[in-house]
Amino acid sequence: MRYANRLYWLAVGIPFALIVFFEIAAPHALAPLRDLVFDSYQRLSPRQWDADAPVRIIDIDDASLTRIGQWPWPRTRMAQLVDKLSAMGAAVVAFDIALAEGDRTSPDQILSLLPPSAARDAVARDIVDLPTNDAVFAAAIAGKPVVLGAIATASPLTITLPQKHGWVTAGDDPAQFVPRFASAVLPLPDFAAQASGIGMLNWLPDRDQTIRRVPVLLGVGGKLALGLAAEALRVAQGVDTVIVKSSNASGETAFGAATGVNAVKIGQFVIDTGSSGDVRVRFSAHEPRRFVPAWQILADEIKPDEIEGRIFFIGSSAAGLLDQRTTPIDATIPGVEVHAQLVEHIIAGGQLSRPDWALGAEAALAILSCVIFMVFLPRTPAIILGLLGAGVVAVLVGGSWYLFHQGGILVDPVVPSASGGVIYLAGLSCLYWQEQAQKRQVRSAFERFVAPAVVERLAGDPSRLVLGGENRTLTLMFCDLRSFTTLSEGMSAQELTRFMNDYLTPMTDLVLDHNGTVDKYMGDAIMAFWNAPLDDDKHAINAGRTALLMIDRLAELNQRWQAQASAQGRHFPIARFGIGLNTGECCVGNLGSTRRFDYSAIGDEVNVASRLEGATKYLGVDLLAAETTHDLAPDLPWIEVDLVRLKGKVQATRLFTLMGSEEEAARGDFAAYRLAHHEVLDAYRERRFEAVIDKANAARALAPLRLAGLYDVYSKRATALLLAPPPADWDGSTTMDDK
Known part of the structure; x- marks a missing residue:
């Protein structure tokens, strides 16, 4: 910003110095321009010839x-x-x-x-007394x-x-x-x-x-x-x-x-x-x-x-x-x-006059108009300042014309107007160049992280962007492939690169298409967030919908990868991932060193999202969302998964997952499934562990296949708690000691 300010003042300062020089030190250098102005006045209002004037040729x-x-x-x-x-x-x-x-x-x-001759002598005698012409x-x-x-x-x-x-x-x-x-x-x-x-x-x-x-x-x-x-x-x-x-x-x-x-x-x-x-x-x-x-x-x-x-x-x-x-x-x-x-x-009478004060007045007006444009151009919309400048020019020209027409006084309006115009154009050009440079910087900084439409919105109004860092409420996503070592085993470097591109490209597209920002790739993991750099009132909803679409897209990729592996006569295990969603206040901005930095988010809520992604493998689900995310997207088909105390946290938090799309949630069997699911949770938290096993089996029969593992987890927990009952102050929560 300081560099931009210096550049602006340099862009307007150089022509301003030249204007001051010509107006004060060399005013006569501008005389031809003034003469053209005064000539135009004479053409517009010439002196009328008086037939009674006592002058003829x-x-x-x-x-x-x-x-x-x-x-x-x-x-x-x-x-x-x-x-x-x-x-x-x-x-x-x-x-x-x-x-x-x-x-x-x-x-x-x-x-x-005439040549000497008698005739010449006769003529000479005849004209001797004549006077010369x-x-x-x-x-x-x-x-x-x-x-x-x-x-x-x-x-x-x-x-x-x-x-x-x-x-x-x-x-x-x-x-x-x-x-x-x-x-x-x-x-x-x-x-x-x-x-x-x-x-x-x-x-x-x-x-x-x-x-x-x-x-x-x-x-x-x-x-x-x-x-x-x-x-x-x-x-x-x-x-x-x-x-x-x-x-x-x-x-x-x-x-x-x-x-x-x-x-x-x-x-x-x-x-x-x-x-x-x-x-x-x-x-x-x-x-x-x-x-x-x-x-x-x-x-x-x-x-x-x-x-x-x-x-x-x-x-x-x-x-x-x-x-x-x-x-x-x-x-x-x-x-x-x-x-x-x-x-x-x-x-x-009515002579034209160029008063002694005219040059001083013109110089003062020129400098004043320059200063006005220099000071207000960065702070005022160019169109408004341009209209104001046009009004000032109209006043100067009108005043100059009035003085000429009424009193024959010659005061130049063009040099003061042109001086302001030069500063206006110089400053506007500099600001335009800076704006374009800022847009290029924004595009360069964000084209890898957000959708092209978002990049253009940012480039169109960079003032909406705070690159230096700000606290914002974000919905964060961590997505990580399970058993990546097993998946990549036996792949050559080229095959592994192609596999990762096949996986990361559609997942990235889904994030970008739903107003998300890709923070970074960590091997096979993706970190993304919503509600930055641009405001997104539906950031939690967009994050949830993106997670469901990513789950569906992974299923399609698995079918393609397995078909390719079968054609090549090799086995390909089904790829699974875990997704963690969390909403909270984070610091977001350009983070890194002076030589390299990225637009990224940091903060405790980022760690929570990462731990929720890790918790999916322990709870038998592919998606876990914090209660804060659930509360901001209540219309999505949520079901509560567990009450968990994450590593490093004292307070237990309710975790949720999504049953399916909003269209699936509208079907009648979703209500039956949700009722069966909540009977499992109620029995578990009421210490009715034998009932937990029965109700888990009933809920499993109604649940989508990808959620079946959750009921295996509850059945195992109930069996273990029957053998070793929890303490009397147990609140139904589970403590996660792993990240």
């Missing part, structure tokens, strides 16, 4: 490329877009495009591609609310990041928390100088290449920079100063630890961020009405009221431009839509 789609020409378009065309949008009152025009190189379609660039674009964005994109990079470029606004930081320096880049690919200097803002186009997808978080803040060359969406929001409001609150700022509890960025304030919007200055976006599904084809703007097919006051992001959904991204809701959306959805998300 100017889409350089396939239709626009077909109408206007392949990409890249001349900067003059882009300037036209800016002019038309500005003229219609766009709040911001933000480019999800890196304008870091000169326009190759500019007249001066085309001229440089880049100059046209720079002029177009000057003084307008235009935000250009830049790409932060790890390459060690020498740049100066234009500062379009001021910074105010509260608390720890945010630069230590945000994603840091050595440099950036910036728009052309003229563009950067004229733009109202410059925002970073970077986003940092997770390992599965899904965009869940978009950076609001980044570090570029040691300075802070805003992402494109945040910069567009700033320019739209005309904000000159961005405020960043980090750990240990006023009102931000961190207990002195530098835990990260808490929020970014841009004008009227306070953006709650993750510790790295990013925002987990609550996405809506891809919505085509969010997009305005670029060709419609250039063709003046859009009404001004659809433009006025809105933030516009210019980007492309064209498949050939390969700007496609994956979000928790959509497998592919244009990359520009991510920026637009972030602004929608910020303006709509």
Whole structure:
């Protein structure tokens, strides 16, 4: 048992230690699992697109490329877009495009591609006063609310990041928390100088290449920079100063630890961020009405009221431009839509947040669920604990969903649930293995002693078995062949082995078939008992019926053995045995040494049963049962045999034998025989010894042949007592000095 307990605690302790490690020491290792949970929440309850949201996308789609020409378009065309949008009152025009190189379609660039010739010189004179396409674009964005994109990079470029606004930081320096880049690919200097803002186009997808978080803040060359969406929001409001609150700022509890960025304030919007200055976006599904084809703007097919006051992001959904991204809701959306959805998300409010206490709460719940399963699994039925666990999981999932749906708070229910589930499965597997091992042990221990059906009952519920030893009321049987030496005389080893197997096999089967347990074989003797290892309310009755069937079976065996001997031309004496039955309290259990033991019974009542078997040869019967056995099976056809004081006993006990089966006892002649038999006993105990002889002869005539010897014993006793009368205090008992 101690080994089983150690094995169980080892089976659940190892995964528990791993769970504690991952929850406390390496919580981010479980982040992919948590992300899948939160993704499923977003798919089940996505943010609904608001048609009135002041955010749209100017889409350089396939239709626009077909109408206007392949990409890249001349900067003059882009300037036209800016002019038309500005003229219609766009709040911001933000480019999800890196304008870091000169326009190759500019007249001066085309001229440089022509070979020297007079015609080339003429063209050069004609375009000398024309502005370059880049100059046209720079002029177009000057003084307008235009935000250009830049790409932060790890390459060690020498740049100066234009500062379009001021910074105010509260608390720890945010630069230590945000994603840091050595440099950036910036728009052309003229563009950067004229733009109202410059925002970073970077986003940092997770390992599965899904965009869940978009950076609001980044570090570029040691300075802070805003992402494109945040910069567009700033320019739209005309904000000159961005405020960043980090750990240990006023009102931000961190207990002195530098835990990260808490929020970014841009004008009227306070953006709650993750510790790295990013925002987990609550996405809506891809919505085509969010997009305005670029060709419609250039063709003046859009009404001004659809433009006025809105933030516009210019980007492309064209498949050939390969700007496609994956979000928790959509497998592919244009990359520009991510920026637009972030602004929608910020303006709509209801941001997703992952509180600082979430990891601690999840770890506590995981450990608590593990401990509950570890402690109660060995003590509680698995089905009940499983139902309880399912209820706990339902509460965790329901609570997590409620927090997400109502407050946008992200608390993972899966890791705590899965942690408990791992412990449940590990513990259940161990207990199942132990149960199967216990069943195998029970089968191995008892398949030689009890019937297969009893073995399966024991294996099905080993708790009913006390192998360590217990006191139980048993009915015990000793059965021993008479004159075994005479029977075996002249047999070879093979013949003797075959004879013993022919004898012991059917006798054993009878014991097992009637719920008995074979304790041991002692040469030709069998020791068996009833009412262990399983309870048997009819143990005395079953033992008595088994004894009668064994007597009948021996008669059949004698006929077969004699027929075999006659066929071989040899004599075979009739085999007889004695059976002793006794009922009383014994110690039963696994007895033996540490290296070998058997399930056996010991105690004084065992000795009594053995002595009753030995007494059968002195009383002329093949079966003797103690009064205790008789009293527990009163419906069997008993007759009292004698009042005997066994060796080592002070008190005399009444002994009984069975006349025959219950069917035989129902016949009318049994009553006559029993009356005649009791007249013998009465005469004997009343000292009427002459009458004993006469009544014994009368009873012998009515008795079954196997009981005839009993009356010979009484006749001999009466004759002896006539010659030597017993003392005056004689109580009719006989003392057995032999075992």
